Amino acid sequence: MPLAHGEKLSTYRIQALPSSHLLKVLGFRKGTQFTIQSKQPFKGPIVVKVGNRSIAIDYDIANEILVEEVVQN
């Protein structure tokens, strides 16, 4: 599922992502887990929380990041 379709407060794990230097240095790798913190109107960026930091990801990039939901108990 593309990250852009994820839901607020749900946790996801990255399965595949476009190769981008900035994504890499911001800590996005295959297997990285994060929670969606907020989604912005008008197809604005998706803000995700990786560890303690919030990262805003453009909607189109979020569309190219494939994730699977991590079920938390």
Add this chain to the structure above:
Amino acid sequence: MNCHGDAAAQVKPGNNKMKILLMGNPNVGKSVVFSKLTGVHVDSSNYTGTTVDYTIGDINFGKQQGVMIDVPGTYSLEATSEAEKVAVALLEEGADVVICVLDATHLERNLGLAFELKEYPIPIIYCLNLMDVAERQGIKIDAEKLAEELGSPVIPTVAIKNQGLRELMQTAVKLSKERKDSEPKLDEEEKWNRIKEIVSKVQAQVDKELTFIEKLEDWTIQPWPGIPIAILVLIASLGVVVGGGKALRAVVLLPLVKQVIVPFLTKIISLVIPAGIFRNVLVGEFGILVIGIEWPFALILPYVFLFYVVFSFLEDSGYLPRIGVLADGVLRRIGIQGGNIIPMMLGYGCAVPAILGTRAANTNKERIMVAALVSFAVPCASQSGAFFALLGDKSIFALIFVYLLSILAMLAVGVILDRIIPGKSQPMLLEVPNLLLPDKDAYKKKLKLRMKHFMMDAEGAMFIGIIVAAIIAETGILNEFSKLLGPFVEGWLGLPKEASLSLLLGIIRRELAVLPMLEMNLNTLQLTVGAIVALFYLPCLSVFGVLTKEFSLKTALFIALITIVSAFLFGGLFNQVGRLILGLMG
């Protein structure tokens, strides 16, 4: 923002003046560490051949003297962005020691850069900053163990409270006498595995209840209540700038200038110089010494000063990128990324730093668009000051109308430019910094630097404009000019023909297109027309200069042309329609 050449290159490592490079990821409190460790001589320079500025300051620690360079914040040293290229170039110039600031709340990501620095033959000391925030978030880091793993000293600090900085400098001085060999480069996979391993060894996390700041951090990034909060913040900022500026002006500056300084100068000049043109040029109605002191210092300075007071505070608090995230959805409709709202907001202070600010990380298309929007419809603080002086007392609605018009115009121009300028905008991908209370020292230094640049860039040009104004007004050239432009100014714009002076002076400084109208006893319609013309009118000479420098003469001329044409078009249309409506109402 001055081009001093490379101040950094002038200090060679190895002599008794120590050279320290301060490096780190963006938003790790690097500038706070910098301002705490450096003395009063601080300046920003442009790194030759790039669009990146860095700051350099002097250090005096015991008997040790030297300089510290605040290297632009980067996530890595792969030279894929301008900031990274500058960081690499500064490293290759050499230094006695590198202080690498790590954010204790984001250790894993910060260690990426920490590892890459080890590849250079310069001793490193790690400054583990923001320890207080980490503690608040329930993060515990064993600094000694981390030092062992990294093979270099790690000093925990809370820079904002001066904690650990003495030890940091002591260790830096000691290390600067030592030599270090470069270490082999690790491949990407290996590096991150090693970092993961280190983090799991040195860091422990306990769950803590969310503090108020953390809740605020969350709220300000949600559409609700983030957008209402952003609107409140902007209204409050405007309130401080407008209200505070008015108060400062009315209570302190105007009485001081009008009742003390100007009468004093008039008296002295009258004693020395006989009545006539020359005396009038100096202390007449438009006299250089009268207007030249009153306009810049009593009318404009308070607003510019308060604008930077508010803007620098918002900037240092980490709040601005949040507005960028919230605005991205809308700004993308006009082809630019949300982050560009920051240079655009800076444009409400002065268009020159705003245009320089577009260098940051955007595509060329975005740079031109933001620069054009700022030149076209964002009134600068000086101009706003003039608007408040012109319309604030007469009609608050006209004032609000002018600002709404500026926003509408920006959206319209944005949509048009998005179509005609080729290229794409860069999608948003950014780390949202923590919210924090700005540090007093870093804040003061920034404010001082900004006011210094304003004084040098703006007040000088304004003074020249006023000299020109005094000469053309007091020598009768204005009358000739008014005759020429008169029919147009009177007929189409409905302004008295003396307003030609505004149009002439507006070329030199934006607010000068407005200020002469203060003395003309205009009605509200005329004032609004005047304000509209001034809003869209050609940006000042400095903006024209910076547009030419940053882009090309062609771009600058193009922007100048569309601004002048739309100023007269919209101002005139508003006048004609306004008269029609007033006429119908009888």
